Amino acid sequence: MADDKSFDADYAVVGLGSMGSFAFWQLAKRNKRVIGFEQYTPGHDQGAGHGETRIFRTAYGEGVEYVPLLQQARSLWQEFQTEAGIEIYTENKGTMFGPIGDAFIETVEESVHTYKLPHKKFSAEEAKQAYPQIKFKDNHKIICEEYAGFVRPELAIETAVKQGVKLGGTAYTEHPVTAIETDENGVLISVNEKQFRVKKVIVSAGGWTNSLLPQLNLPLELERQVLVWYDAKKPELFTQDKFPIFSRVVNGEGFYGFPTLDGKTVKVAIHHGGGDIIHHPNEVEREIHQRDLDKVTELVKEYFPDLKPEPVKAKTCFYTNTPDEHFIIGEAPSLSNVILLGPMAGHGFKFAPVIGKIGADLALEETSDLDIAIFDPNRFNK
Ligand SMILES: Cc1cc2nc3c(=O)[nH]c(=O)nc-3n(C[C@H](O)[C@H](O)[C@H](O)COP(=O)(O)OP(=O)(O)OC[C@H]3O[C@@H](n4cnc5c(N)ncnc54)[C@H](O)[C@@H]3O)c2cc1C
Structure with missing residues:
Protein backbone atom coordinates (compact mmCIF):
# COMPACT_ATOMS: atom_id res chain seq x y z
CA MET A 1 0.00 0.00 0.00
CA ALA A 2 1.07 3.61 -0.64
CA ASP A 3 2.49 5.60 2.29
CA ASP A 4 0.24 7.60 4.61
CA LYS A 5 0.85 10.92 2.85
CA SER A 6 -0.87 9.78 -0.32
CA PHE A 7 -4.15 9.29 1.53
CA ASP A 8 -6.66 12.09 2.04
CA LEU A 27 -14.48 6.98 14.03
CA ALA A 28 -13.86 10.61 14.99
CA LYS A 29 -14.38 9.74 18.66
CA ARG A 30 -11.62 7.15 18.33
CA ASN A 31 -9.26 9.82 16.94
CA LYS A 32 -9.17 8.36 13.45
CA ARG A 33 -8.62 10.45 10.33
CA VAL A 34 -12.12 10.28 8.83
CA ILE A 35 -13.92 12.10 6.05
CA GLY A 36 -17.64 11.82 5.38
CA PHE A 37 -19.65 12.54 2.22
CA GLU A 38 -23.34 13.38 2.06
CA GLN A 39 -25.18 14.33 -1.11
CA TYR A 40 -27.68 16.55 0.77
CA THR A 41 -27.61 18.43 4.08
CA PRO A 42 -27.56 16.05 7.09
CA GLY A 43 -31.06 15.69 8.53
CA HIS A 44 -32.69 16.08 5.07
CA ASP A 45 -36.04 14.56 4.11
CA GLN A 46 -35.13 12.64 0.93
CA GLY A 47 -33.88 9.41 2.50
CA ALA A 48 -35.13 7.26 5.39
CA GLY A 49 -34.22 9.41 8.40
CA HIS A 50 -36.95 12.03 8.71
CA GLY A 51 -40.45 12.52 10.10
CA GLU A 52 -39.81 13.86 13.64
CA THR A 53 -39.76 10.54 15.54
CA ARG A 54 -38.56 6.93 15.33
CA ILE A 55 -39.56 4.18 17.73
CA PHE A 56 -37.00 2.63 20.05
CA ARG A 57 -37.89 -0.67 21.70
CA THR A 58 -35.85 -3.51 23.15
CA ARG A 74 -29.87 2.05 24.28
CA SER A 75 -26.63 2.70 26.23
CA LEU A 76 -25.13 4.44 23.20
CA TRP A 77 -28.20 6.67 22.67
CA GLN A 78 -27.83 7.73 26.29
CA GLU A 79 -24.08 8.29 25.96
CA PHE A 80 -24.53 10.18 22.71
CA GLN A 81 -27.12 12.60 24.03
CA THR A 82 -25.16 13.18 27.22
CA GLU A 83 -22.12 14.10 25.12
CA ALA A 84 -24.21 16.35 22.87
CA GLY A 85 -26.04 17.93 25.80
CA ILE A 86 -29.48 17.77 24.14
CA GLU A 87 -32.44 15.41 24.38
CA ILE A 88 -32.52 13.09 21.36
CA TYR A 89 -33.76 9.85 22.95
CA THR A 90 -36.84 9.91 25.19
CA GLU A 91 -37.64 6.78 27.14
CA ASN A 92 -41.40 6.80 27.78
CA LYS A 93 -42.09 3.03 27.61
CA GLY A 94 -43.73 1.02 24.86
CA THR A 95 -47.02 -0.82 24.59
CA MET A 96 -46.89 -3.76 22.26
CA PHE A 97 -50.10 -5.61 21.53
CA GLY A 98 -51.58 -8.02 19.06
CA PRO A 99 -53.70 -11.16 18.74
CA ILE A 100 -52.53 -14.06 20.91
CA GLY A 101 -50.44 -16.38 18.72
CA ASP A 102 -49.28 -13.64 16.35
CA ALA A 103 -45.56 -14.06 15.63
CA PHE A 104 -44.66 -10.43 16.46
CA ILE A 105 -46.27 -10.28 19.90
CA GLU A 106 -45.12 -13.81 20.80
CA THR A 107 -41.52 -12.84 19.92
CA VAL A 108 -41.86 -9.69 22.04
CA GLU A 109 -42.79 -11.98 24.93
CA GLU A 110 -39.92 -14.35 24.19
CA SER A 111 -37.53 -11.36 24.19
CA VAL A 112 -38.64 -10.09 27.60
CA HIS A 113 -38.30 -13.55 29.13
CA THR A 114 -35.02 -14.51 27.45
CA TYR A 115 -33.31 -11.24 28.38
CA LYS A 116 -35.27 -10.47 31.57
CA LEU A 117 -36.31 -7.08 30.22
CA PRO A 118 -38.36 -4.97 32.64
CA HIS A 119 -41.99 -5.13 31.54
CA LYS A 120 -45.60 -5.58 32.58
CA LYS A 121 -48.08 -7.93 30.99
CA PHE A 122 -51.67 -6.63 31.03
CA SER A 123 -55.05 -8.21 30.56
CA ALA A 124 -57.28 -6.19 28.20
CA GLU A 125 -59.15 -4.86 31.24
CA GLU A 126 -55.94 -3.74 33.01
CA ALA A 127 -54.61 -2.18 29.82
CA LYS A 128 -57.83 -0.18 29.35
CA GLN A 129 -57.35 1.24 32.87
CA ALA A 130 -53.69 2.07 32.27
CA TYR A 131 -54.14 3.47 28.74
CA PRO A 132 -57.70 4.72 28.26
CA GLN A 133 -56.68 6.35 24.95
CA ILE A 134 -56.35 2.94 23.27
CA LYS A 135 -59.17 0.49 22.49
CA PHE A 136 -57.77 -2.91 23.33
CA LYS A 137 -59.42 -6.15 22.27
CA ASP A 138 -60.06 -9.09 24.56
CA ASN A 139 -58.03 -11.52 22.45
CA HIS A 140 -54.96 -9.26 22.63
CA LYS A 141 -51.69 -10.09 24.31
CA ILE A 142 -50.49 -6.78 25.76
CA ILE A 143 -46.94 -6.17 26.94
CA CYS A 144 -45.64 -2.86 28.19
CA GLU A 145 -41.85 -2.63 28.23
CA GLU A 146 -39.79 -0.10 30.15
CA TYR A 147 -36.84 0.34 27.78
CA ALA A 148 -38.80 1.83 24.92
CA GLY A 149 -39.49 5.30 23.64
CA PHE A 150 -38.53 7.38 20.67
CA VAL A 151 -35.63 9.22 19.04
CA ARG A 152 -35.68 12.39 16.97
CA PRO A 153 -34.12 11.32 13.66
CA GLU A 154 -33.25 14.65 12.00
CA LEU A 155 -31.73 15.99 15.22
CA ALA A 156 -29.85 12.73 15.82
CA ILE A 157 -28.27 12.74 12.34
CA GLU A 158 -27.37 16.44 12.37
CA THR A 159 -25.90 16.11 15.86
CA ALA A 160 -23.86 12.99 15.06
CA VAL A 161 -22.27 14.78 12.10
CA LYS A 162 -21.63 17.92 14.18
CA ALA A 171 -17.77 16.30 6.57
CA TYR A 172 -18.33 17.14 2.90
CA THR A 173 -22.03 17.86 2.75
CA GLU A 174 -23.87 18.58 -0.53
CA HIS A 175 -21.20 16.30 -2.05
CA PRO A 176 -22.72 13.41 -4.05
CA VAL A 177 -20.25 10.57 -4.52
CA THR A 178 -20.33 9.42 -8.14
CA ALA A 179 -18.01 6.38 -7.97
CA ILE A 180 -16.18 4.14 -5.52
CA GLU A 181 -13.27 2.11 -6.93
CA THR A 182 -10.90 -0.21 -5.13
CA ASP A 183 -7.30 -1.11 -6.02
CA GLU A 184 -4.12 -2.29 -4.28
CA ASN A 185 -3.78 1.19 -2.76
CA GLY A 186 -7.11 1.25 -0.99
CA VAL A 187 -10.19 3.06 -2.24
CA LEU A 188 -10.70 5.93 -4.65
CA ILE A 189 -13.84 8.01 -4.13
CA SER A 190 -15.01 10.32 -6.91
CA VAL A 191 -17.10 13.36 -6.10
CA ASN A 192 -17.90 15.40 -9.20
CA GLU A 193 -14.50 16.49 -10.53
CA LYS A 194 -12.53 15.58 -7.40
CA GLN A 195 -11.08 12.32 -6.15
CA PHE A 196 -10.23 11.26 -2.60
CA ARG A 197 -8.03 8.32 -1.67
CA VAL A 198 -8.64 6.47 1.62
CA LYS A 199 -7.60 3.15 3.10
CA LYS A 200 -11.15 1.93 3.76
CA VAL A 201 -14.66 3.13 3.07
CA ILE A 202 -17.90 2.56 4.90
CA VAL A 203 -20.84 2.74 2.51
CA SER A 204 -24.03 3.73 4.33
CA ALA A 205 -26.05 4.91 1.35
CA GLY A 206 -29.39 3.28 2.28
CA GLY A 207 -31.73 3.22 -0.72
CA TRP A 208 -28.95 4.45 -3.00
CA THR A 209 -26.65 1.44 -2.33
CA ASN A 210 -27.41 -0.33 -5.59
CA SER A 211 -26.90 2.80 -7.69
CA LEU A 212 -23.58 3.52 -5.99
CA LEU A 213 -22.32 -0.08 -6.11
CA PRO A 214 -24.27 -1.67 -8.99
CA GLN A 215 -21.77 -4.54 -9.24
CA LEU A 216 -23.09 -5.93 -5.93
CA ASN A 217 -26.57 -6.32 -7.39
CA LEU A 218 -28.10 -6.63 -3.93
CA PRO A 219 -31.69 -7.94 -3.84
CA LEU A 220 -33.22 -4.69 -2.58
CA GLU A 221 -36.68 -3.25 -2.95
CA LEU A 222 -37.63 0.26 -1.97
CA GLU A 223 -41.11 0.53 -0.45
CA ARG A 224 -42.92 3.85 -0.18
CA GLN A 225 -44.28 4.63 3.30
CA VAL A 226 -46.55 7.37 4.61
CA PHE A 238 -51.29 11.90 24.58
CA THR A 239 -48.35 13.47 26.38
CA GLN A 240 -45.08 11.56 26.78
CA ASP A 241 -45.80 10.65 30.40
CA LYS A 242 -49.31 9.31 29.67
CA PHE A 243 -48.99 7.79 26.21
CA PRO A 244 -46.09 5.41 25.52
CA ILE A 245 -45.09 4.61 21.97
CA PHE A 246 -47.20 1.75 20.68
CA SER A 247 -46.64 -0.99 18.17
CA ARG A 248 -49.41 -3.40 17.39
CA VAL A 249 -50.43 -6.00 14.89
CA VAL A 250 -53.66 -5.55 12.98
CA ASN A 251 -54.67 -7.99 10.23
CA GLY A 252 -51.08 -9.20 10.10
CA GLU A 253 -49.68 -5.67 9.55
CA GLY A 254 -47.88 -3.37 11.95
CA PHE A 255 -49.54 -0.17 13.19
CA TYR A 256 -47.49 2.19 15.36
CA GLY A 257 -47.47 5.65 16.84
CA PHE A 258 -45.99 8.19 19.21
CA PRO A 259 -46.98 10.63 21.93
CA THR A 260 -47.57 14.21 20.91
CA LEU A 261 -44.46 16.36 20.45
CA ASP A 262 -46.23 19.65 19.77
CA GLY A 263 -49.02 19.32 22.34
CA LYS A 264 -51.63 19.05 19.54
CA THR A 265 -51.00 16.26 17.07
CA VAL A 266 -50.22 12.54 17.26
CA LYS A 267 -48.28 10.71 14.54
CA VAL A 268 -49.30 7.19 13.52
CA ALA A 269 -48.43 4.95 10.56
CA ILE A 270 -48.82 1.50 9.08
CA HIS A 271 -45.66 -0.61 8.84
CA HIS A 272 -45.26 -1.82 5.22
CA GLY A 273 -48.98 -1.85 4.36
CA GLY A 274 -48.33 -2.73 0.73
CA GLY A 275 -46.51 0.51 -0.14
CA ASP A 276 -45.53 1.09 -3.78
CA ILE A 277 -42.36 -0.81 -4.72
CA ILE A 278 -39.75 1.21 -6.57
CA HIS A 279 -36.06 0.78 -7.30
CA HIS A 280 -34.53 4.22 -6.82
CA PRO A 281 -35.28 6.99 -4.30
CA ASN A 282 -35.96 9.38 -7.23
CA GLU A 283 -38.99 7.25 -8.11
CA VAL A 284 -40.71 7.76 -4.72
CA GLU A 285 -44.03 9.55 -5.24
CA ARG A 286 -43.74 12.37 -2.70
CA GLU A 287 -47.23 13.71 -3.18
CA ILE A 288 -49.85 12.45 -0.72
CA HIS A 289 -53.03 10.90 -2.12
CA GLN A 290 -56.35 10.16 -0.45
CA ARG A 291 -55.62 6.41 -0.73
CA ASP A 292 -52.50 6.94 1.43
CA LEU A 293 -54.64 8.23 4.26
CA ASP A 294 -57.82 6.15 4.23
CA LYS A 295 -56.44 2.92 5.71
CA VAL A 296 -54.63 4.77 8.52
CA THR A 297 -57.73 6.82 9.31
CA GLU A 298 -59.80 3.62 9.57
CA LEU A 299 -57.39 2.29 12.20
CA VAL A 300 -57.44 5.59 14.07
CA LYS A 301 -61.26 5.41 14.20
CA GLU A 302 -61.11 1.82 15.43
CA TYR A 303 -58.39 2.15 18.08
CA PHE A 304 -58.11 5.82 19.07
CA PRO A 305 -61.48 7.44 19.76
CA ASP A 306 -59.71 10.45 21.31
CA LEU A 307 -58.04 11.42 18.03
CA LYS A 308 -59.97 13.46 15.45
CA PRO A 309 -60.13 11.13 12.44
CA GLU A 310 -59.13 13.78 9.88
CA PRO A 311 -55.45 13.80 8.91
CA VAL A 312 -53.80 17.18 9.41
CA LYS A 313 -50.37 16.39 7.96
CA ALA A 314 -48.64 13.55 6.12
CA LYS A 315 -45.15 12.80 4.82
CA THR A 316 -43.61 10.16 2.60
CA CYS A 317 -40.49 8.14 3.24
CA PHE A 318 -39.26 4.74 2.03
CA TYR A 319 -37.97 1.45 3.39
CA THR A 320 -35.11 -0.39 1.69
CA ASN A 321 -36.29 -3.97 2.09
CA THR A 322 -34.16 -7.11 1.95
CA PRO A 323 -35.72 -10.53 1.16
CA ASP A 324 -35.37 -11.78 4.77
CA GLU A 325 -35.98 -8.39 6.44
CA HIS A 326 -32.55 -8.50 8.13
CA PHE A 327 -29.94 -5.76 7.69
CA ILE A 328 -26.89 -5.96 5.40
CA ILE A 329 -23.71 -5.36 7.38
CA GLY A 330 -20.15 -6.47 6.71
CA GLU A 331 -17.45 -6.43 4.09
CA ALA A 332 -18.91 -5.97 0.60
CA PRO A 333 -18.76 -9.17 -1.49
CA SER A 334 -15.64 -9.16 -3.73
CA LEU A 335 -14.74 -5.56 -2.92
CA SER A 336 -11.83 -5.26 -0.55
CA ASN A 337 -11.78 -2.38 1.93
CA VAL A 338 -15.47 -1.61 1.39
CA ILE A 339 -17.77 -2.10 4.38
CA LEU A 340 -21.53 -2.07 3.98
CA LEU A 341 -23.52 -0.50 6.79
CA GLY A 342 -27.03 -1.15 5.59
CA PRO A 343 -29.49 -1.10 3.94
CA MET A 344 -31.50 -1.48 7.11
CA ALA A 345 -34.67 -3.21 5.91
CA GLY A 346 -37.21 -0.74 7.26
CA HIS A 347 -36.54 -1.09 10.99
CA GLY A 348 -33.04 0.26 11.49
CA PHE A 349 -33.16 3.70 13.03
CA LYS A 350 -33.29 2.57 16.65
CA PHE A 351 -29.98 0.74 16.07
CA ALA A 352 -28.12 3.71 14.56
CA PRO A 353 -25.50 4.26 17.28
CA VAL A 354 -24.69 0.56 17.65
CA ILE A 355 -24.51 0.13 13.88
CA GLY A 356 -22.13 3.12 13.81
CA LYS A 357 -20.02 1.38 16.44
CA ILE A 358 -20.05 -1.90 14.51
CA GLY A 359 -19.01 0.02 11.38
CA ALA A 360 -16.06 1.55 13.18
CA ASP A 361 -15.10 -1.84 14.68
CA LEU A 362 -15.21 -3.49 11.25
CA ALA A 363 -13.13 -0.69 9.73
CA LEU A 364 -10.51 -0.78 12.49
CA GLU A 365 -10.48 -4.40 13.69
CA GLU A 366 -12.21 -6.25 10.84
CA THR A 367 -14.51 -7.80 13.42
CA SER A 368 -17.27 -6.92 15.89
CA ASP A 369 -17.83 -8.22 19.41
CA LEU A 370 -21.57 -8.33 18.64
CA ASP A 371 -23.09 -11.22 16.72
CA ILE A 372 -23.81 -9.89 13.23
CA ALA A 373 -23.78 -13.20 11.35
CA ILE A 374 -27.43 -12.84 10.22
CA PHE A 375 -26.53 -9.59 8.46
CA ASP A 376 -23.81 -11.16 6.27
CA PRO A 377 -23.86 -9.42 2.85
CA ASN A 378 -22.86 -12.73 1.21
CA ARG A 379 -25.96 -14.59 2.36
CA PHE A 380 -27.90 -13.86 -0.85
CA ASN A 381 -25.35 -15.63 -3.03
CA LYS A 382 -25.41 -18.91 -1.11
C1 LIG B 1 -41.70 6.05 7.41
C2 LIG B 1 -40.60 5.33 8.10
C3 LIG B 1 -40.74 5.05 9.45
C4 LIG B 1 -39.73 4.36 10.12
N1 LIG B 1 -39.89 4.11 11.45
C5 LIG B 1 -38.89 3.51 12.14
C6 LIG B 1 -38.99 3.40 13.54
O1 LIG B 1 -39.96 3.85 14.16
N2 LIG B 1 -37.95 2.81 14.19
C7 LIG B 1 -36.85 2.34 13.53
O2 LIG B 1 -35.97 1.81 14.18
N3 LIG B 1 -36.74 2.45 12.20
C8 LIG B 1 -37.74 3.03 11.50
N4 LIG B 1 -37.62 3.20 10.15
C9 LIG B 1 -36.46 2.65 9.44
C10 LIG B 1 -35.25 3.54 9.55
O3 LIG B 1 -35.62 4.90 9.51
C11 LIG B 1 -34.28 3.16 8.44
O4 LIG B 1 -33.97 1.78 8.55
C12 LIG B 1 -33.00 3.97 8.53
O5 LIG B 1 -33.28 5.35 8.56
C13 LIG B 1 -32.11 3.66 7.32
O6 LIG B 1 -30.90 4.33 7.50
P1 LIG B 1 -29.81 4.42 6.35
O7 LIG B 1 -28.65 5.10 6.94
O8 LIG B 1 -29.63 3.07 5.75
O9 LIG B 1 -30.48 5.33 5.20
P2 LIG B 1 -30.60 6.93 5.13
O10 LIG B 1 -30.90 7.50 6.45
O11 LIG B 1 -31.51 7.22 3.99
O12 LIG B 1 -29.11 7.38 4.77
C14 LIG B 1 -28.51 7.17 3.54
C15 LIG B 1 -27.75 8.44 3.24
O13 LIG B 1 -26.84 8.24 2.19
C16 LIG B 1 -26.81 9.42 1.41
N5 LIG B 1 -26.29 9.07 0.09
C17 LIG B 1 -26.77 8.13 -0.74
N6 LIG B 1 -26.05 8.08 -1.87
C18 LIG B 1 -25.08 9.00 -1.73
C19 LIG B 1 -24.02 9.42 -2.58
N7 LIG B 1 -23.82 8.89 -3.80
N8 LIG B 1 -23.19 10.41 -2.16
C20 LIG B 1 -23.37 10.97 -0.93
N9 LIG B 1 -24.38 10.62 -0.09
C21 LIG B 1 -25.21 9.64 -0.50
C22 LIG B 1 -28.27 9.83 1.38
O14 LIG B 1 -28.46 11.16 0.97
C23 LIG B 1 -28.66 9.58 2.82
O15 LIG B 1 -28.43 10.72 3.63
C24 LIG B 1 -38.59 3.92 9.44
C25 LIG B 1 -38.43 4.23 8.09
C26 LIG B 1 -39.42 4.94 7.43
C27 LIG B 1 -39.23 5.27 5.99
Missing part, protein backbone atom coordinates in the same frame (compact mmCIF):
# COMPACT_ATOMS: atom_id res chain seq x y z
CA ALA A 9 -7.84 10.24 5.17
CA ASP A 10 -7.65 6.76 6.60
CA TYR A 11 -11.39 6.17 6.54
CA ALA A 12 -14.32 7.56 4.58
CA VAL A 13 -18.03 7.26 5.22
CA VAL A 14 -20.24 7.63 2.14
CA GLY A 15 -23.77 8.67 3.13
CA LEU A 16 -24.10 10.69 6.34
CA GLY A 17 -27.68 9.58 6.94
CA SER A 18 -29.07 7.51 9.81
CA MET A 19 -26.24 4.93 10.00
CA GLY A 20 -23.37 6.82 8.35
CA SER A 21 -23.58 9.84 10.64
CA PHE A 22 -23.04 7.52 13.63
CA ALA A 23 -20.14 5.65 11.99
CA PHE A 24 -18.57 9.05 11.30
CA TRP A 25 -19.05 10.07 14.95
CA GLN A 26 -17.59 6.77 16.21
CA ALA A 59 -38.41 -6.34 23.35
CA TYR A 60 -38.09 -7.10 19.70
CA GLY A 61 -40.91 -8.71 17.75
CA GLU A 62 -38.68 -8.93 14.67
CA GLY A 63 -36.32 -11.41 16.37
CA VAL A 64 -34.94 -12.22 19.81
CA GLU A 65 -31.41 -12.20 18.33
CA TYR A 66 -31.63 -8.40 17.98
CA VAL A 67 -31.97 -7.79 21.73
CA PRO A 68 -28.22 -7.63 22.59
CA LEU A 69 -27.74 -5.03 19.85
CA LEU A 70 -30.69 -3.05 21.17
CA GLN A 71 -29.36 -3.15 24.71
CA GLN A 72 -26.11 -1.67 23.45
CA ALA A 73 -27.95 0.81 21.23
CA GLN A 163 -20.11 15.89 17.02
CA GLY A 164 -17.91 14.01 14.53
CA VAL A 165 -16.66 17.29 13.09
CA LYS A 166 -16.02 18.66 16.60
CA LEU A 167 -13.89 15.59 17.28
CA GLY A 168 -11.77 16.17 14.17
CA GLY A 169 -13.67 14.52 11.30
CA THR A 170 -14.24 16.34 8.00
CA LEU A 227 -46.58 8.96 8.07
CA VAL A 228 -49.81 10.66 9.15
CA TRP A 229 -50.58 13.18 11.93
CA TYR A 230 -54.00 13.61 13.62
CA ASP A 231 -55.22 16.26 16.04
CA ALA A 232 -55.99 14.98 19.53
CA LYS A 233 -59.41 15.82 20.98
CA LYS A 234 -57.79 15.87 24.41
CA PRO A 235 -54.05 16.44 23.89
CA GLU A 236 -53.40 15.97 27.62
CA LEU A 237 -54.10 12.24 27.13
